[in-house]
Amino acid sequence: MSKVLDMVAPDVIDYCANEECGAEIYFGQPVTKIGNELVCSGKCLIKKLGAVTVIAGREVSAE
């Protein structure tokens, strides 16, 4: 929408620790920290931890 946002580089302080995501993490953005690594969302946190969401009692992915 705004061209100004494209020209002014935001303060990227890190990248999402989930390699599949790798999203830029900006200063002031709410993130989840795992040790010294940051992830951009709960979904990336789960991926990073190697956890999967399943239906209890059935090893079937809920996704």
Ligand SMILES: [Zn+2]
């Ligand atoms: Zn991410």
